[in-house]
Amino acid sequence: MALLAVKGLTKYFGGLRAVHDLSFDVQTGEILGLIGPNGAGKTTAFNLIAGFIHPTRGEILLDGESIAGMKPYAVTRKGIARTFQIVKPFRKLSVLENVTLAAFLRFPSRGEAESQARQVLERMGLESKISALAVDLTLSEQKRLEIARALATQPKLLLLDEPMGGLNATEIEQASLLVRDICKGGVTIIWVEHVLKAIMNSSNRVVVINQGEKIADAPPEQIVENPDVIAAYLGTKKR
Amino acid sequence: METFVQSIVSGILTGSLYAMIGVGLTVIFGVMRIINMAHGDMVMFGMYGAFLSITFLKIDPFLSIILWIPIAFLIGVLIYRFLLKNIVPAGELNTLLYTAGLSLFIANLVLLIATGDYRTIKLKYAIMPLRPFGIAVPIPLAIAFGMAILITVALYWFLVRTDTGRAIRATSQEPEAAALMGVNVDRTAIITFALGTALACAAGVLLAPSLYLYPTVGEILVAKCFVIVVLGGLGSVPGAIAGGLLLGVVESLGAVYVSVPYKDAIGFVIFLLVLLFRPSGLFGVGKS
Amino acid sequence: MKKIVIALSLILLFTAPLIVSAPFFVHLMIMVLMWTVLGASWNILGGFTGQVSFGHATFLGAGAYTTMILYLKLGIAPWYGIPIGGLVAALIALPIGFICFRLRGPYFALSTLAVAEIIRLVALNWESLTNGPVGLLITTLPDVTFRGRSIDWENKIPFYYIIAIITLGSIVATYIMSRTRLGAYSLAIREDIDSAEAIGINTVQARVAALSLSAFFAGVAGGFYAMYLRYIDPDAVFSIALSIEMVFIAVVGGLTTVAGPLIGAIVLVAFGEIFREIFLVHFKLVGHLIFYGLMMMIVIRYLPEGIWGRLRLRFGSQH
Ligand SMILES: Nc1ncnc2c1ncn2[C@@H]1O[C@H](COP(=O)(O)OP(=O)(O)O)[C@@H](O)[C@H]1O
Ligand SMILES: [Mg+2]
Numbered sequence: 001m002a003l004l005a006v007k008g009l010t011k012y013f014g015g016l017r018a019v020h021d022l023s024f025d026v027q028t029g030e031i032l033g034l035i036g037p038n039g040a041g042k043t044t045a046f047n048l049i050a051g052f053i054h055p056t057r058g059e060i061l062l063d064g065e066s067i068a069g070m071k072p073y074a075v076t077r078k079g080i081a082r083t084f085q086i087v088k089p090f091r092k093l094s095v096l097e098n099v100t101l102a103a104f105l106r107f108p109s110r111g112e113a114e115s116q117a118r119q120v121l122e123r124m125g126l127e128s129k130i131s132a133l134a135v136d137l138t139l140s141e142q143k144r145l146e147i148a149r150a151l152a153t154q155p156k157l158l159l160l161d162e163p164m165g166g167l168n169a170t171e172i173e174q175a176s177l178l179v180r181d182i183c184k185g186g187v188t189i190i191w192v193e194h195v196l197k198a199i200m201n202s203s204n205r206v207v208v209i210n211q212g213e214k215i216a217d218a219p220p221e222q223i224v225e226n227p228d229v230i231a232a233y234l235g236t237k238k239r
Numbered sequence: 240m241e242t243f244v245q246s247i248v249s250g251i252l253t254g255s256l257y258a259m260i261g262v263g264l265t266v267i268f269g270v271m272r273i274i275n276m277a278h279g280d281m282v283m284f285g286m287y288g289a290f291l292s293i294t295f296l297k298i299d300p301f302l303s304i305i306l307w308i309p310i311a312f313l314i315g316v317l318i319y320r321f322l323l324k325n326i327v328p329a330g331e332l333n334t335l336l337y338t339a340g341l342s343l344f345i346a347n348l349v350l351l352i353a354t355g356d357y358r359t360i361k362l363k364y365a366i367m368p369l370r371p372f373g374i375a376v377p378i379p380l381a382i383a384f385g386m387a388i389l390i391t392v393a394l395y396w397f398l399v400r401t402d403t404g405r406a407i408r409a410t411s412q413e414p415e416a417a418a419l420m421g422v423n424v425d426r427t428a429i430i431t432f433a434l435g436t437a438l439a440c441a442a443g444v445l446l447a448p449s450l451y452l453y454p455t456v457g458e459i460l461v462a463k464c465f466v467i468v469v470l471g472g473l474g475s476v477p478g479a480i481a482g483g484l485l486l487g488v489v490e491s492l493g494a495v496y497v498s499v500p501y502k503d504a505i506g507f508v509i510f511l512l513v514l515l516f517r518p519s520g521l522f523g524v525g526k527s
Numbered sequence: 528m529k530k531i532v533i534a535l536s537l538i539l540l541f542t543a544p545l546i547v548s549a550p551f552f553v554h555l556m557i558m559v560l561m562w563t564v565l566g567a568s569w570n571i572l573g574g575f576t577g578q579v580s581f582g583h584a585t586f587l588g589a590g591a592y593t594t595m596i597l598y599l600k601l602g603i604a605p606w607y608g609i610p611i612g613g614l615v616a617a618l619i620a621l622p623i624g625f626i627c628f629r630l631r632g633p634y635f636a637l638s639t640l641a642v643a644e645i646i647r648l649v650a651l652n653w654e655s656l657t658n659g660p661v662g663l664l665i666t667t668l669p670d671v672t673f674r675g676r677s678i679d680w681e682n683k684i685p686f687y688y689i690i691a692i693i694t695l696g697s698i699v700a701t702y703i704m705s706r707t708r709l710g711a712y713s714l715a716i717r718e719d720i721d722s723a724e725a726i727g728i729n730t731v732q733a734r735v736a737a738l739s740l741s742a743f744f745a746g747v748a749g750g751f752y753a754m755y756l757r758y759i760d761p762d763a764v765f766s767i768a769l770s771i772e773m774v775f776i777a778v779v780g781g782l783t784t785v786a787g788p789l790i791g792a793i794v795l796v797a798f799g800e801i802f803r804e805i806f807l808v809h810f811k812l813v814g815h816l817i818f819y820g821l822m823m824m825i826v827i828r829y830l831p832e833g834i835w836g837r838l839r840l841r842f843g844s845q846h
Contacts, residue, residue, distance in 0.1 A: 050725065052721070052724070071724070071729070072721075072724035072725055073724050073725075073727050073728055073729045073730065074729075076724075076725060076726060076727035077727050081725070081726075082725055084721070084722070084725075088719045088721055088722040088725075089718075089719070089722070090714070090715050090718035090719055090722060090723075091718055091719070092718060093714060093715070093718060097711070100711075101711055101712070101715045101723075101726060101728075102726035102727070104708060104711070104712075105726060105727040108708070110708075149722070149725075149726055150725070150726075152726070153726055153727050274633045274636075274637070322824070325828060326827060326828060329827070329831060331632055331633050332577070332579050332632065332633070332636075333827055333831060335579060335633055335636060336579070336774065336778055336823065336827055337823070337824055337827040337828070339581075339771055339774065339775075339823065340775070340819075340820045340821070340822075340823025340824040340827065341820065341824060342820070343768075343771060343775075343816050343817075343819055343820030343823070344817055344820025344821055344823075344824065345820070346816075346820075347814060347816040347817040347820060348817055350814070350816075351806070351810060351814050351817065455768070458767050458768065462640060462641070462644055462767070465637050465640070465641075466641070469637065498652075500648065500651065500652040501648060501652060503644070503648055504644070504645050504648040504649070507641040507642075507644050507645045507648075508645060510637075510638075510641050511626070511638060511641050511642065511645075514630055514634060514637070514638050514641075515626065515629055515630070515638075518630070518634070
């Protein structure tokens with residue numbers, strides 16, 4: 001059984017069709033790339049899966065159990081963690097506190113939560129920043145903090161929304177390694193990214209959406225040759 | 240049936256003034272994203288303006304509006320320039336708290352000068368109501384209604400036809416885009432705030448002959464004003480007009496068919512329901 | 528060092544009326560402490576979770592009316608009535624929270640204002656329970672003997688000790704909150720509510736819990752208010768102005784700090800009373816709220832972290 005199954009997912013904002021009849025599966029242990037032009041509906045799809053907005057129609061199954069319509073915190077408790085495209089750290093709290101708060105979900109005592117948080121921060125290469133305020137970090141560090149916070153909830157499935165947006169070439173390289181490393185650690189990943197090279201190098205499979213609809217679902221090497229995808233990216237109107 | 244028509248009519252008359260106050264608050268919110276807790280005090284200011292005019296200057300309150308609108312506009316400019324401008328960047332909630340402080344300050348300053356006495360304005364020509372079709376229409380409200388329509392139409396013309404008006408509407412719809420298109424954000428904000436203040440004050444002048452005036456009247460007016468703009472959708476001018484009329488009618492029907500004491504509560508109950516179930520307003524045009 | 532400061536403060540708190548026993552000063556100190564509790568109450572919600580309530584008078588009023596009605600109708604003494612008043616306020620907070628916390632930021636603030644107005648109107652019109660606009664009056668408080676002597680309720684000192692204990696309770700509760708998971712969650716909510724949800728915090732539940740705790744102290748202060756002043760009416764205990772004053776105490780003192788409400792109350796109430804006296808003497812008017820408004824504007828503009836919020840770092844204190 002697929003870890004996550006999305007079936008006929010549809011979301012309208014008033015008259016705007018942000019996501020339309022979107023279906024795809026994610027298998028345990030995969031890195032699934034999710035790409036599409038700006039405004040294609042990728043973030044909306046994440047918001048739907050993570051419970052931040054509720055679908056107009058469609059099903060979302062985690063381990064075969066429906067999670068559509070659940071509140072975000074409940075989805076997180078079920079084992080799906082997310083990051084935000086525009087980072088949302090707890091700005092005036094320390095880096096350690098940011099992650100400890102997330103670790104409370106699985107470790108109710110502060111001591112255990114903190115030591116869990118330290119471990120995760122170390123993996124993210126943020127151990128030297130532990131007592132800095134989140135607001136004082138660089139963008140690249142804030143993006144890693146966001147991932148650390150998500151990981152501290154011990155998810156089965158991690159949704160990464162453009163973790164490389166705004167990063168430079170070296171940082172992108174590091175981030176790619178990090179994503180693969182997280183996956184090796186046993187977390188399944190859906191990854192939205194504009195840096196196509198990174199997606200193509202790291203994903204097992206790529207889903208492409210355009211104007212809310214899925215136009216391709218294949219391994220990366222086939223995606224780059226798919227005429228629909230090329231058309232969508234070159235901006236030719238497909239009808 | 241007659242009572243029904245009567246309450247609808249008086250509801251619309253009062254509602255037109257509510258609408259003016261609401262439009263003032265909503266344009267300010269639209270452009271600056273601030274909820275101005277001191278808006279009701281601007282209305283209070285207009286009410287006392289009318290009172291001063293008739294008591295000391297012996298000018299008819301309705302005529303005195305020509306004097307008070309520019310004064311209020313200037314006050315708006317000064318408040319924005321010297322007080323709010325530095326606060327707005329500190330965020331919605333800080334601004335909300337700041338304007339709450341401003342409101343308390345203004346209301347109590349007036350309390351100090353004018354004392355807490357309830358005052359009324361008596362107009363010689365307004366003792367008997369008009370009776371078209373057997374419906375009682377108080378003369379001050381009728382005049383106020385007419386002038387409210389004039390002012391609202393003028394405002395509409397301004398928003399639609401002038402460059403500044405277009406800049407205001409553009410900023411309130413797409414702030415970033417407007418800034419990129421070369422709209423002078425600061426100037427737009429200052430004019431909007433002054434305009435909103437002038438509208439509130441004008442409504443106060445018009446309302447004065449029909450209400451009791453006392454320094455803290457702004458407190459209840461600002462609460463009503465929130466009801467109005469939320470009903471219409473925060474940021475929407477037509478929404479605020481509709482919301483104002485609706486609140487006027489609901490209150491006056493409520494006073495007849497529910498109970499006088501609870502008439503104010505009806506507005507708040509509707510307000511909560513709209514906030515909860517239609518956060519973009521009854522007409523779905525505002526920003527949630 | 529810290530322990531010494533705390534010990535000295537405690538000694539001062541409990542000996543103050545013995546040092547200066549002039550009725551006006553005792554009254555002033557009682558008002559300062561009562562507003563400390565109200566500020567602390569608002570701080571528990573507004574400071575920690577960042578949710579601005581403009582309707583906290585609801586809880587004060589609920590506590591005041593509960594205490595008063597229990598005493599007048601059922602003969603239950605105020606020392607039971609006051610904590611029961613707190614509990615009633617905490618209970619009322621539950622449905623209010625579940626409704627209003629569906630809204631965010633300024634929308635939440637406006638909804639609390641609306642709820643408070645609705646409740647004020649209900650109190651004004653439900654005459655069989657509240658006696659309507661006429662209000663409720665206690666003429667005598669029940670006889671109590673303490674160490675063999677009957678307490679003299681005409682003297683203010685017994686009231687001072689009651690409110691001192693309540694104040695201590697509210698400060699300790701704030702301190703405890705700042706050290707528990709609820710406190711940590713509240714800060715997360717204040718910083719970013721979406722992120723708080725995303726890491727698995729049930730933000731509605733946490734906010735309702737904070738509101739309920741906050742309401743408890745407002746209710747207790749309300750019960751005390753009723754007993755101390757012996758008279759309440761809906762406009763006195765449910766007014767918007769009262770809600771706003773609570774906000775001011777907490778903000779001026781310093782949000783999220785433990786000692787902030789006390790500092791805010793000292794500055795606003797003590798100076799406010801002095802202003803009130805000056806205005807009364809010179810203008811025959813109650814004018815202290817001008818001072819409140821002005822202080823609020825100055826603090827938001829120049830000291831957004833509040834007076835104690837700024838000072839505490841100098842004193843090397845976290846609280
Ligand atoms: N809360 C919302 N309300 C209205 N429209 C929205 C909302 N969120 C997203 N949209 C619209 O939905 C479409 C898809 O947006 P999004 O999912 O953010 O795209 P992507 O992440 O692929 O760039 C866009 O047209 C966007 O403007
Ligand atoms: Mg996106």
